[in-house]
Amino acid sequence: MLIGGIEAGGTKFVCAVGDESGEIFDKVSFPTRNPDETLADAKQFFDQYVIEALGVGTFGPVDLNKQSDTYGSILLTPKMKWRNYPLLSRLQDDYSVPVYLDTDVNAACLGEYKYGAGRNVNSCLYITVGTGIGAGLVQNGTVFQGKNHSEMGHIFVQKHVDDPFAGSCPSHGACIEGLASGPAIEQRYGKKGTELVDNEEVWKLAAYYLAQAIVNYFVILSPEKIILGGGVMKQKKLYPMIRGEFMKQLNGYLDVGNVDDIIVAPELKDEQGVKGAILLGMVNEKQVSNF
Amino acid sequence: MLIGGIEAGGTKFVCAVGDESGEIFDKVSFPTRNPDETLADAKQFFDQYVIEALGVGTFGPVDLNKQSDTYGSILLTPKMKWRNYPLLSRLQDDYSVPVYLDTDVNAACLGEYKYGAGRNVNSCLYITVGTGIGAGLVQNGTVFQGKNHSEMGHIFVQKHVDDPFAGSCPSHGACIEGLASGPAIEQRYGKKGTELVDNEEVWKLAAYYLAQAIVNYFVILSPEKIILGGGVMKQKKLYPMIRGEFMKQLNGYLDVGNVDDIIVAPELKDEQGVKGAILLGMVNEKQVSNF
Numbered sequence: 001m002l003i004g005g006i007e008a009g010g011t012k013f014v015c016a017v018g019d020e021s022g023e024i025f026d027k028v029s030f031p032t033r034n035p036d037e038t039l040a041d042a043k044q045f046f047d048q049y050v051i052e053a054l055g056v057g058t059f060g061p062v063d064l065n066k067q068s069d070t071y072g073s074i075l076l077t078p079k080m081k082w083r084n085y086p087l088l089s090r091l092q093d094d095y096s097v098p099v100y101l102d103t104d105v106n107a108a109c110l111g112e113y114k115y116g117a118g119r120n121v122n123s124c125l126y127i128t129v130g131t132g133i134g135a136g137l138v139q140n141g142t143v144f145q146g147k148n149h150s151e152m153g154h155i156f157v158q159k160h161v162d163d164p165f166a167g168s169c170p171s172h173g174a175c176i177e178g179l180a181s182g183p184a185i186e187q188r189y190g191k192k193g194t195e196l197v198d199n200e201e202v203w204k205l206a207a208y209y210l211a212q213a214i215v216n217y218f219v220i221l222s223p224e225k226i227i228l229g230g231g232v233m234k235q236k237k238l239y240p241m242i243r244g245e246f247m248k249q250l251n252g253y254l255d256v257g258n259v260d261d262i263i264v265a266p267e268l269k270d271e272q273g274v275k276g277a278i279l280l281g282m283v284n285e286k287q288v289s290n291f
Numbered sequence: 292m293l294i295g296g297i298e299a300g301g302t303k304f305v306c307a308v309g310d311e312s313g314e315i316f317d318k319v320s321f322p323t324r325n326p327d328e329t330l331a332d333a334k335q336f337f338d339q340y341v342i343e344a345l346g347v348g349t350f351g352p353v354d355l356n357k358q359s360d361t362y363g364s365i366l367l368t369p370k371m372k373w374r375n376y377p378l379l380s381r382l383q384d385d386y387s388v389p390v391y392l393d394t395d396v397n398a399a400c401l402g403e404y405k406y407g408a409g410r411n412v413n414s415c416l417y418i419t420v421g422t423g424i425g426a427g428l429v430q431n432g433t434v435f436q437g438k439n440h441s442e443m444g445h446i447f448v449q450k451h452v453d454d455p456f457a458g459s460c461p462s463h464g465a466c467i468e469g470l471a472s473g474p475a476i477e478q479r480y481g482k483k484g485t486e487l488v489d490n491e492e493v494w495k496l497a498a499y500y501l502a503q504a505i506v507n508y509f510v511i512l513s514p515e516k517i518i519l520g521g522g523v524m525k526q527k528k529l530y531p532m533i534r535g536e537f538m539k540q541l542n543g544y545l546d547v548g549n550v551d552d553i554i555v556a557p558e559l560k561d562e563q564g565v566k567g568a569i570l571l572g573m574v575n576e577k578q579v580s581n582f
C-alpha cells in the first residue's frame with residue numbers, strides 16, 4: 001500500500017511516497033511560495049503514483065477542531081497568502097483519496113515515535129527549537145489533541161535574573177519561543193546562532209530556558225521520552241547542558257530515572273516530518289492498532 | 292447499581308455510595324490519620340452497603356503507572372505513615388469488588404466534567420488552588436494520564452518584577468504552587484489569605500500568577516473549559532481578575548471566544564471529588580461510552 005505524505009513547512013514543502021515499513025520510495029522538496037504554485041508542485045509529484053491516502057503535517061496555526069466551520073484552514077499565519085487558506089478542502093479537491101491533516105510537529109512526533117527515538121516507549125514529546133518553538137505529543141500511537149492543537153512554544157517561564165532581553169515573540173515577548181528560538185538568540189546578541197558557537201554564555205542561557213520549558217511539559221504531560229530537534233539543537237552541546245539544568249530545576253521532585261534516556265536527539269535525521277505525514281495517512285486508515 | 296467512592300484527601304477522607312445518576316445515597320467524612328485507622332473507618336462505612344465497584348481519588352503523589360512494581364502506592368508524601376503505602380493493594384484486600392484508583396484532582400475533574408461546570412463540553416481542566424496547586428484533565432470522558440499522573444502545580448512561570456518572595460515550594464521555590472497556593476500567600480505576607488481579604492495587591496498578584504499558569508495549561512492542553520476550585524478561590528473576586536489577566540497575557544494569540552465561558556467556578560460545591568471517585572468506579576466498569 002503506497003501512502004503519500006507532505007511535510008508542509010513555512011520555508012519548504014517535502015513530498016514523499018512510502019509504506020508502513022517506514023521506507024520512502026521517492027521524495028521531492030521545493031520552496032513554499034503561494035498556495036496555488038506550491039500545491040501544483042505537490043500534485044505533479046503525486047500524480048506519478050497511485051496512493052491510497054495522503055497525510056499532511058502543516059505549519060500553523062491551523063484549525064484542527066472538527067466541529068469548526070473552518071476545520072482544515074490555516075489560521076493567523078504571518079504568511080499573508082496562506083492566511084485563512086482552506087488547505088484541507090483544497091487537498092480534498094486535488095486528490096481522490098482520503099486526506100488527513102495535522103501539525104508539522106505532531107507529524108514529526110509520530111515519525112519519531114514509530115521509527116525513531118520514541119520507538120520503544122508508549123509516549124513521547126517531540127520539541128522543535130528552530131525559527132519557532134513547537135511540540136507534539138504521541139501516546140500509545142495517538143497524537144494528543146485538545147479542542148485545537150497545542151501551541152507549546154508560547155508558555156511562560158521564569159526570566160533569568162541576568163537576562164535583560166524582553167523577548168522576541170510579537171504576542172508575548174518573553175514566552176519560551178520569544179526567549180530561546182533561533183530568532184530570539186539572534187535578537188538578543190545581534191548575531192546568528194552559528195556565529196555564536198564559541199560563546200558559552202549563549203548556550204548556557206538557552207539551556208536554562210529550554211530546561212524550564214521541558215520541566216513544564218514534563219510535569220504536565222508526563223511523557224516517557226522527550227526528543228529535541230530543530231535548527232538550534234544542531235549545537236549538540238546543548239543536550240548535556242539541558243539535561244543538567246533539567247535535573248537541577250526539577251530538583252528531585254519526581255523520579256525520572258536516567259535523564260540521558262529521557263531527553264534525547266531525534267534519530268530520523270530530517271525525515272521525521274515526512275515519515276510522520278505518511279503515518280498520518282496510515283493511522284487514520286487503519287487506526288492505532290498498528291502501533 | 293451502587294458504587295462506592297472515596298475522596299482520600301490529606302486532611303480528610305470522604306466516603307460515599309451513589310449511582311450513575313450522580314445522586315449520593317449516603318456519605319461520611321472523617322479526618323485522615325494513619326492508614327490502618329483511616330481505612331478501617333472507610334470499611335465500616337462501606338460494609339453497610341452492597342457495592343459493585345469502588346473508585347478512589349487520592350492525595351499524592353501516587354504511582355499510577357501500571358507497568359510499575361509499586362503501582363497503586365503512595366509515593367514521597369510528607370505524611371510519613373503514608374509514604375510508600377500500598378493503598379491500592381490494601382483496598383483490594385479489604386474489598387471483594389474491583390477498585391479503581393486515580394488522583395484527587397483527576398477525580399474532581401471527572402465529577403465536574405460529568406455533572407458540573409464541564410457537563411456540556413468535550414474536555415475540561417480542573418485546577419485546585421488550596422494547600423497545594425494541582426490539576427486534572429478529562430477529554431471525551433477519559434482522564435488524561437502520561438507515564439504517571441500530572442503534577443501541574445510545579446510548573447515555572449515568570450516572576451512579577453515587584454515580587455521579592457522566593458516562593459514556598461520546598462523543591463522549586465517559585466513554581467506556581469510556591470507562588471500562588473494558600474501557604475505561599477501566607478508566607479509572602481505573614482498572614483492567612485482570610486486576613487488579607489481587603490488587600491487588593493494580594494489578589495492582583497495571585498491573579499497574575501494563576502493567569503500565567505492557566506495560559507501555560509491552555510496552550511499545551513487546549514481544553515474547552517477551565518474550572519478553578521480550592522480554598523484560595525473562595526475569594527470570588529479572583530475569577531474576574533484571573534480572566535482579565537489571562538486575556539491580557541495571551542494577548543490575542545489564540546481565539547478563545549468568551550473568556551467568561553472558559554474560566555469558571557466549579558458547580559458541585561464540595562462534592563466533585565467524591566462524585567468523581569464514584570465515577571472512577573463506573574468509568575472503569577463500563578468504559579467511556581457512558582459519557
Ligand SMILES: Nc1ncnc2c1ncn2[C@@H]1O[C@H](COP(=O)(O)OP(=O)(O)O)[C@@H](O)[C@H]1O
Nearest residue numbers: 129130131132182183193194230231232234235
Ligand atoms: N547550527 C546551528 N546553530 C545554532 N542555530 C542554528 C543552527 N542552524 C540553524 N539555526 C537556527 O535555527 C533556526 C532555523 O531552524 P530550523 O529548524 O532549521 O527551521 P524552521 O524552524 O524554520 O523549520 C534559525 O533561527 C537558525 O538561526
Ligand SMILES: Nc1ncnc2c1ncn2[C@@H]1O[C@H](COP(=O)(O)OP(=O)(O)O)[C@@H](O)[C@H]1O
Nearest residue numbers: 420421422423473474484485521522523525526
Ligand atoms: N476564604 C479563603 N480565602 C483565601 N484563602 C483561603 C480561604 N479559605 C481557605 N483558604 C486557603 O486555602 C488553603 C486550603 O485549601 P483547601 O482547598 O480548602 O484545602 P486542601 O487544599 O488542603 O484540600 C489554605 O492555605 C487556606 O489558607
Ligand SMILES: [Zn+2]
Nearest residue numbers: 154169172175
Ligand atoms: Zn509567544
Ligand SMILES: [Zn+2]
Nearest residue numbers: 445460463466
Ligand atoms: Zn514545586
